[in-house]
Amino acid sequence: MKNNSVFMIGWEYPPHNSGGLGVACQGLTQALASDTTIQFALPYHYESTVDHMSMMSCVDPRWEKKLGTKVLYPPFASYSSEGIIRSFLSVSDSLSSEKLRMLPNSELEQRVQEYSQVIASRSNKIMQNSDLVHAHDWMSFPAARKVKEKTGKPFIAHVHSTEYDRAGLNQGNQYISSVEYEGMMAADRVIAVSYYTKSLLVNTYGIDAHKIDVVHNGALQPEVAPDPGRHHFAQKRPVIVFMGRLTLHKGVQYFIQLAKQVVVRVPNALFVVAGSGDMYHELLLTSAEQALSASVVFSGFVRSTQRDKLLDRADVFVMPSISEPFGLVAVEAAQRHTPVIISKNAGVSEVMKGAIALDFWDVDKMAESIQKLIEDPEYSQKVVQNQFTDIQQITWDNAATKVKQSYIKALLGR
């Protein structure tokens, strides 16, 4: 007998995920499913098999008419453009969050509204068997609000990232941030993926702190066992890796500045920038202008085996994000025995205390830390071991336990 029954509203789910949202939904639902019945809504036809929950395609018939074919992808890519994610707003082109922000609001608004209408029209039936509705990020909030209005069931708003994060702590798209705000205001409970995000919700969005529960993301064990060491490539020089979207809020520009400082002290250091994004050309040019053409290389977007290999090989992993709700990739680096330097503005620093957390703008300190990690193997090993202890606790089971506590609070609060 399962304890709870929940209706979840998502936007993307592996294998068609554009960023961390789909992966987080997968980890969380898998862990919850042991004692929770989940119906999971998506705005497209989900054609892979999932056995821990029932998938529900909530496709607006008008989309298929516009597209001329079955909708197999989200109407637009919600976040990153890493990897290829198609969207029927622009079928031929992948949409990055940067482009997304430039789309007319009406276009985004319309898709989100249509999704919410499809869900609302089915809400009575869906909610017969569900105790509450749990929505992931802003694209799902309007739908969850409607379900709550129609059925009176409690609504949990799960915030994986905010518009402020994605805009590098700038205003960003006002339509999106207002949907986030209204969603959270209407919700019975808000789940934030870190204390960092919680404080942003309180201080920037003005959400009542008492209503917000912090549930750190989990991380799955790596599919391929870590194989740390220098043997993979560039064996004779220290390798420092950045991996993520090449956008302002990931702080990748600081990574180039960092390279400039480090090569003065460690001339043979090799910096690898892995990822794609709107800052790519600017970063290339900066790298050349800073005389770093033999010290900074760009791998482009990396996936699966290459991704593992890069994290296995890295002597130091740096995540200088300006604003990072969680930052799963730092955990993945730690899993592969790589010492991590993370921005203090990253949620993951709250659960990975063994990593070195610094201000993203403090390039001097970061350079010092990199040098120390490179030149002092004992220190590096210590950091790796501490991180390793930390990440044993970063599990989806732990996250699921906390999510269920939120459910109880929401149900009792009625």
Place this chain on the structure above:
Amino acid sequence: MPKLCFYFQLHQPYRLADVSVLDVGTDAFSYFDLQQQDDNKKIFMKVAEKSYRPMLSLLLQLTKQYWDFYFTFSISGVFLEQALAYAPDVVDLLQKLSKTGQVEFLAETYYHSLASLYSPKEFAYQVQEHERLLYKHLNIRPSAFRNTELIFSNEIAQLVEDMGYVGMLTEGVDRYLWGRKRTVPYAAKTKDRLPVLLKHAQLSDDVAFRFSEKSWSAWPLTVEQYLEWIQVYSEDEIVNLFMDFETFGEHQWEDTGIFTFFADFVTAFRSKKWNSFITPTQVFTPVCDRKIKKKCLDKAKLDTYDVPDPISWADVDRDITAWRDNAYQLDTLRIMYELEEEVLSSHNTQLISDWRRLQTSDHFYYMCTKWAADGDVHAYFSPYENPHEAYRRFTIALADLTERLQ
């Protein structure tokens, strides 16, 4: 009734393969991707089919037909290497042409590099290596010089003079000609006043670039028209038509009529009395008839072509900004030549060869970010999606090179 000096450039770079960062410092790859099915081979074979074979055959036929048809080649070492590897019949054609005695072969750098701008020592080495290659495969010892993309300056001319060449070719650039003719030999500003021939850009580009351009007022260009433009020059002038060999069949496709045009032009030109074909060395070191003194090249009487800043035959400005302008180009070139001593003292032949192949000017040309008309030309010649990709691939090659030096 001028003299006509044809010079055709044969060159193909080794383009960089898309090598993963994760292969840096492993023996798993070559950035020049010299496997069976690589891009370099594909491109070479394509151009061989469209241009090298038909045009070399045509030239051979014309030399046999007309004993007084002379012309000039410059062949980069990396071209000859690829021809030997991918299309030996192209080398056979070149050998046949060299045996006619009607073709002059010029000296240049083996790697079609920019070494003249950075390292006199490396420059001299590459020129010698090129000479060895020409001698080995074509039994040729060149006596006149052309630098990569006709890059020229007083300083470079001095290097060339010091190597013992009798003269060199370059572009006639208005800002250094001040209205003087480009149809007479000049003396470079060197110790021994090295003679130089200047490209006639207008008439060369009429064929090389404009031949099939329908918006051009002279399109379609007829032999009569072209001859008329050339005939305005007098008997003691030399019209220097310098162009890429690939003009014939590749830049201008066969269906534009380029091959027929060329053959007909050669026939028509020589049929006029007093017209003659000439090659650079014939200009620089003519058989001197002391009695009439007519044919002697008196260096003292040549006007000086004073070029303090490097020029070339490329782009609208005829300067070197096609290769050395933006940060991509400046930084990669800087690093390449800073590595010189370290690379050479490694005594690692493979490493040294890779470093030299990376010096080929095309790598830097592909990184050019100039726009407007020149940008189109660059995009036409580039195998990569954009200049950023050219830079990205080059940095990976640099990372590998420096890794192997550790």
